[in-house]
Amino acid sequence: MPDFKSASFRPGLNIVVAERTKAARRQDSRNAVGKTSFIRVLDFLLGSDARPDHILRRPELAESTFELELELGGQTVSVRRSGAEPGLLQVDGVTVKNSAWRQRLAKDLFSLAGRAEEPSYRSLIAFYLRDVQNGAFENPTEVHRKQAAAASQSPLAYLFGLDLSLLEQSKDIATAEKSLKELRKAAKDPVLGMTLGRAQDLDAQIRTLGIQVANLEREISEFKVVDQYTQHRNRADELTREIRKLNDSLVMEERRLKDVDAAINQESESQPDHSYVHQMYEQLQITLPDDVVRRFDEVAAFHRSVVENRRRYLEGERASLMESLDEKRQLLQHADNERSGVMRILEAGGALETYNELQLQLVEVKGRMGELQQRRETIDKWENANRHLQLRSAEMELRFSMDLNDRRSQIDEIAELYSSYAYEIYGSGRPAALSVDSSKVGYNFVPTIGGDRSRGVKSMALFCFDLTMAVTARRNERGPDFLVHDSHLYSDVEGRQMASALSLAAKVAEREGIQYVVTLNSDDLKKAQDEGFSVPFNECARLTDAYETGGLFGIRFH
Template sequence: MFRNLTSDLPDFKNASFAPGLNIVVAKRTIAARRQDSRNAVGKSSFIRVLDFLLGADARPDHPLRRPELADAYFETELELGSGVVRVRRTGSDPGHVEVDGVSMRNTIWRQRLGEQLFSLSGSASEPSFRSLLAFYLRDVHNGAFEKATEVHRKQSASASHSAMAYLFGLDLSLLEQAKDIANAEKSLKELRKAANDPVLGMTLGKAQDIEAQIRTLSIQVANLEREISEFKVVDQYSLHRAKADELSRIIRKLNDSLVMEERRLGDVDTSIAQESETQPDHSYVQQMYDQLQITLPDGVIRRFDEVAAFHMSVVENRRRYLQSERATLLESLNVKREELSRADSERSEVMRILEAGGALETYKELQLELVQVRSRIGELQQRRETIDKWENANRHLQLRSAEMELRFSMDLDDRRSQIDDIAQLYSSYAYEIYGSGRPASLSVEPSRTGYTFVPTIGGDRSQGVKSMALFCFDLTMAVTAKRNGRGPDFLVHDSHLYSDVEGRQMASALTLAANVAEREGMQYIVTLNSDDLKKAQDEGFYVNFHECALFTDQYENGGLFGIRFN
């Protein structure tokens, strides 16, 4: 139990605690201004100071490390084991705690608290001290009042399962095995994700797609192997290839020349045929003059004969020229046709040699391509084997998970009496608040990851009912853990728990907390606004309680720390 809470801040609101019900009251003052609010008087900070003295992390954004508070010390007297210890800590040196005047590292202080408050032995299967304490000092800033079975928005399921299983006295060894399976599944998932990332590694793909690629490439390998086995390397392949190209150029040139000369021969033959036609007769001139009864002189007639003889001489000379040209073309054509025949025969022989085999470079390229395709097949086979192993591992993990769920179920069956006692305790607490109008239950169900706790209060699912379900769960947990020697004798709640609770249920809950604390030898500490307290008292809350501290909404020094800061 806590004895007190003090600080060297001049206007700090010191607190004293007693067994049973302790209420920190935030009171509205008559002189308070309209803009003053009790939401900033320090009710939540009060709980964070207690948590700070019990080894909480004090990161740079922690309120006790603010410049206005960092040099102040905070102190509490705490019943621990068979004695009382004085604990002091300051925000300027968050890594150390002073216990009974002796400075020690905060990690050592946590270990000691874990041993004496929760009977932790340091076993690897046990939850951490801080994960357990978080259920006793819920931090509203972490969303700890949103769900009964969670104390942090970012808390993993395995962490909360482990803490609750320990506090309710369930089998931690089963949880450790389930955690190993969960870690293996997570690692397998992350590894596969990384392998499928084109930046981090190869893309694995699907097994059926890889199998199709392997079959296609295997056919390509068979074709390459057959081509290589039948391949003949031709000596001086490049020279033969060049010779074939040169002969092809010669053949194209000869064909072009033959076409041109054959056209010329055709033109010569046409000219010779024209020259062989009948030459013009000059007698028609004589006839025309006779008809006109004009007698041509002898000299003119002789002139016509000379012209005709000259013309015949020219025609004969042209004919002999054309005949000579034709003979030359025929000879040239014959020569070129013989050259074309020889070139075509030679090229055919070279092409036969080339078609019978290939170059050494080509042979090497075929072998290199074969190596590359085989390497690709090997890579695909490795990927397929990896996928097969992962799928087998995944099936194996799924089987183990199903087996774990069965083992959790069997374990709960073996603990039926223990589970019934826990459920009965929860239901009795809910009955004290709501009576028979709202049936309530706390079931513990098996899952693949551990024990799943499901606290419910029937009927309206308003926030106020949810808050009371959380209250009953925490009270059940604290009482069960204390009875089993696995938890401390205190429980602390922030006023946020009661902000949506009706006055009658608040009166019942506070009365229940006082009675349970007295009966179980415990200490229940709660922060409340004065009007909420009055609302509960108006609805029948008559139990005596210890007012351990009083805050006001006076702007200057009414809050917990006695100073104001933004």
């Protein structure tokens, strides 16, 4: 690519300057000249991931090969990489995989030995090449937006020379707490929550089922199986039906007996009296003929005969009913006695089917109680696990606190370095501090500059933090000899503070033997120079917004 802007780095302060050309169109902007792309190319050659949306995999650039020369292990190394084959690199002419290149950089730049508790190479280099697109300039201790605190714990602890073994132990606690939290969240779900239940509700149900189990077990232990239970039960039902019929028949015959008794009494009380006829004729002084008198006598005799016959019939009917009643009462007594005997047999025991049903019911109730007991044990385990984790977390926080106390001189040196850098920029007007506190998950880095609510002051807090980190790591041979910042870091910084920061970076870089690389707009650079920035620096590259050949790559993307 003939119009690609190459860069040459030197010890000390290196600035990539982006300027606006007079020929550039009004709608063009220096925000598109390639300052951020410049840093992404550096990161690409230092082993970054190159996903399909990476700028160097665009069709206009995919066939281009980019090269970087750097010093590793006391010798100059050349690395070449292309977007067409992002997984492979040429290192001093030898083709290697990106994973192998990362391993070498991890060893030569950060002295990583491959131990399990060590952070990854990419988690470390991300603090030296912050990516503005990932939100890396929003918080000094994060290189990604909303990055979990645990994710930055290990790399920062390594760079500042703290105890990684403690962090590794705290990860186990964090993992356990996360798992427990997820289980609790799941338990609040309507479906799982109903399945698990609450401790007090489970206790009540378990006690109730326990009573049912005891009753069933007692009933089964006292249960006697009766032979031919079904036949006895059928006979009892048959006798009950027979007794019911006999009772109904007795009621009807007793009613008939009452009717017969009433008829007999009526016959006795209603015999006709013919004497009134004689009296009537005597009063009329008429003498009845003998034939008439004889006829009356004959009628009376006939009537008496009919009455006697009816009385005898009724009395015979009454006797028959009395005999039938006696017989049925005897049958009723016999049936009732037999049914009582059968019922005593049934009450003394039960059928085999009933016994088996009781056994099945006992198994079912015990199964339900066992399930509830398991759920109750699960809740107990959660509560015990939570208490155990709380104890472990408190113990872990105490161990971190004790470790920091043992490292007091080291922590004080780091804090003094940060405060001195902030003092160079703001003087005594804004007190600054970098505190390292203990927590249950590890070391908590808190860089502050007084009045850091403004974006410009926050940016300078990040600048001082990165510079402190880079110097500390370099002194302990745990970090590279360079630090790179995008121009976005300075976009909200006032000219005077920018001048102080650049002067400080140049002085620290020269004193510590490192390279500080920054991309700046030309007007920001001029603003800093107008405020007193006059330190010599290496203009490692100059980018412009010339429409056709400007920018880092010398082409215009469409």
